[in-house]
Amino acid sequence: MVTTGAAVVDRFGLQLTLVLFLSVVVVTLFTALLTAPQRDEISEFYLGNRTMTPLRNGLAMCGDYLSAATLLGSTGLVALTGYDGLLYLCGTAVAWMMVLLLVAEPLRNAGKYTLGDTLALRLKHMQRPVRLALALCTLAITTLYLVAQLVGSVALLTQFTGEPSATTRTLCVVVIGTIVIVYAAIGGMPGATFIQVVKAVMLISGVTVTAVMVLNRFDWNIDALLAAAADNSGSGTRFLEPGLRYGASTTSKLDFFSLQLAIVLGLAALPHVMMRLLAPKSSSVLRSSVVWAMGLVSLVCLAAGILGLGATAIVGRDTIAQTDRKGDAAVLLLAHDLGGAVLTALLSCLAFVTLLAVAAGLTLAAASSLAHDLYGEVIRKGRAKETEELAVARLAAVVIGVLGMLLALVSWGANTATLAFLAFAIAASAILPTLVYTLFWRRFTAQGALLSLCGGLLCSVLLVVFSPVVSSTPTSLYPAADFAWFPLQNPGLVSIPAGFLLGWLGSVLSRPETPETYEDFEVRTLVGVD
Template structure:
């Protein structure tokens, strides 16, 4: 999501965006301090106030999941590729059905603070190595996704200033990263929840109002909108047919399937989403919360599709592509045409707040895993006091934030979508098989968990290293080199089955767990302990 063109919007929009963003930051930081855990209890820091209504929980889940890529990247993808972009948005919406039907309630019933608690409740042997492997996977996933958000803030700033200087890039990343650290380290789950709700309400309202303006421009006639989009796409009716981006070859079709698998299956295993699933007080609240989240995410995806088509119909595909070859400027160009500098500033502020909120959730998830799984259970062997673990969690949030800032500064030219999709692929390849086997397979063992976690992580990373993402194409990290023997840009099609296979293989080759242990665990997943 990195642009190389000149500024998209004027100085007025930049100034108004800055004022709006600072206003939101000041209000949310103040509220985060007020709602921060008042007692030295890790349950309050990790899970927050468990008395929230299903709607507020659903808004928080929606806020945790929807990133700036949905507002900018997905809209741009629709604007440039038409039908194929809309098909991509469908995967984003469908992913929540996987969470609702398979993962949400059993995980909430069996869990405590982190996924590591669920695994060690189910597995009786090698608990510390399993927690260590899980903490490693969590750290890799959250760091990749966090760096994507911080690099995205520079890409968004580029829409205003053109190619930013090194000092401007550094200032942008450091400011955003520092605010994220404060949210996560001081506010904990209550503070992160508040910013997620604010962000979700702003995002839903912003994209819905803008989509309504687009439909009003075409007198609420969808056929006219589609016809205008096809006419200004430069591709004619092919714009409304499959194949403009993903159907050119068998490889591109497989790549799209791999990407959709990673999105649909990876959502259920993203660490910050799983933390949110553990927060509701009861199973009924959780079910209603996920239904709300699924509906709200679908609404945003529908609106993003309308915005993408509207951008092509009103602005024109050539203008969008000339301004930003990846299409991230589409929604800002559309906003400037519909509502001038004010609407542009509102949507730009919304994108910055979205980056901030997602980054805060990721930092909190990583800090919780490091403090609880790694320090509390592996290093201190469960003997750490709550005040001690809480201090480590706050320190870990600061360390993760600083690490994300440094990596973002080093890799600022990286495609943020690639980093985000790699995080999804690792989650689907390493954590999801372990989670599914833990919840539903009686024969699953600790050796299977270790092999699934480490093997899924290693397989995903290696396939990406030897893919066109790193070498052999003009858009690669190293375009002049060529060692890409794996043809797909997303490894999910291979790494996800590999993760499940390795979990099965490790389990069948090792001694079974005690059968009564799974029986007790199964009762807990069905009934829960409120």
């Protein structure tokens, strides 16, 4: 693969990117240390001081969700596939409506520090096995997503320096991973919130300004932009019609539907997003925060669509594909054409900061689940002191960060999008059914929760192992082998219904909880304890 090392980023651009990135890191690290929990209270470490305004909390939610894949991957997908890429972006924006309408307020009202607390409040029997299963799913999701971010940082570095050496790859992963550990272990939720807000403001400003520059290039004429994109796509008007990427066969259409299903449903169950839903002080603040987040995410997706079309119209699809066959370089090529080395450096710095922020949120969510659910409630059976649990949470953040770095180095060359989509599929197949049943089904039991959590996790992983992602195609992990009996690359179409089915089956085959348990829980989800 040819990289943009020679074509896009000159020495000045690389130096400017490094200066900007280091400046942001120094400022945010210093602020994270200042805002870090000053008292040994787990509530402050897990949730912050809960005094954030709706706008600030909405920016933090937006920062938690939008990763570098939105800036680079989604833009590249639009640039290479046109209409199909825009349809993918729509799924990203619609996902927040699922959160707002279904789980946000009941989860916040019934929750305490983690989702495990919500399940324990609802399922009085077998609390510890359920918390253990939930911690396992949370660890799987956050680790996969964290590895995708760390591998993505090396892929982004490749856009500047060409194919990096093993030493350069290791250094990049270790530096990014260490900064992430400091954010999560020392700063806790206050520190993570600050970096998320900074990242969200930078991301929204950067993509909006660049999108305005694209529209200005075409005199704010959308038809002219679309026509130029079609002309330079090499596909003519097919570029603006469905099917260029996902319409070649029935299998590819089902694969796309499976992917969108996992994204829309998985967002509501991502551990770091759910943790953010527990942070607002009141239900009214939460509602306003989610509305802000939904609007800001939609704005970024709209801008990303314009950037993708602009990249094809201005740079050309062939140039983008020759530079990076996945399209990740599209936005950098576009930035170089519009604003030279300065704009390229700004957007490159933005991509690195985005990787940092998302990785910090994931590490904090995993550490919180391990410390509170696994150590505090399963191992210590609720008898751990706050200082003890806080120490475990900080240690867990270090362990998760180091584990993520090791896996990122081992899995170098893996498709980051596949890792991220698998994390979404596990969240939608294991955690979402458990969450929905817990909040809304009176008959739900602990056995149902265990089956849903463990079954959804195993089903998602096994289907990916026996899919074209791992074997049978030139782009597979093992192209020479062929044991892919499952035809889809994204397992959500099968694993999500399986997760719901297993939760239902486990519940109807076991003794129900006492009626008073659900009635008390239902009152809590409606009223809360502000």
